[in-house]
Amino acid sequence: MPTAAEASVGAAVTRTPRGYVTAMSLTGDEIDVVEAVKADHRTIRALFATITTALPGDRGRVWPDLLSSLAVHEVAEEIVVFPALRMIEQGEPAIEARLAEQQQAAELLSAMEDMDPGSDQFAAALGELEAAVLAHARAEEEEILPAIVRFDDTLDRTSLGSRYETAKLRAPTHPHPHAPHTPPGNVLGGPVLHFMDRLRDRLG
Ligand SMILES: [Fe+2]
DSSP: OOOHHHHHHOTTEEEETTEEEEHHHHHTOOOOHHHHHHHHHHHHHHHHHHHHHSOGGGHHHHHHHHHHHHHHHHHHIIIIIHHHHHHHSSOHHHHHHHHHHHHHHHHHHHHHTTSOTTSHHHHHHHHHHHHHHHHHHHHIIIIIHHHHHHTTTTSOHHHHHHHHHHHHHHSOSSOOTTSOSSTTHHHHHHHHHHHHHHHHHHHO
8 A cells, every 4th residue: 555655756656665766767677867857856746745734743754755765866966967967068057056955955854853753843944945955856957957958969868867776776865964965975985874874774
């Protein structure tokens, strides 16, 4: 029986022990990086819709999924999507703006980990987080993804798609605002943080 969040996320995305992944990547099918990022955004929007309409006492059931989906998605973008774009166009200002937004979201997420999901303090932070993340996702869909499509002949979108899905499997499942957000630091440090986070998820 799917949870409300899973039902709203839809069939294109599947929940696994390591978080939400695109169903295509599980079957080994090739996936376009643009579609993979959009699928993550749909998942994240659906999880926000679920948690913001839940009763305070029920928020804690959705929160771990939202937290890990955001943490994993942002790191995979930082490892695969942004560096690819840096190589092909003078998109530095757009990328820098998105990285700054991801840093702010990581700091807010990290602070929210210490809050009771049923509290008013958490609800206020959640409202702030939702506004920031949805604006960030919109900016990516308006600036970052179209640039990838524009340079279709230079970039291999399916190869990027599989690298993106692989990066998600090794990405930390909790925010680490003080960890590097650019390669090589995030590539080298990611698996260690991933291991520590999985241990924490299992013990928590
Ligand atoms: Fe994104």
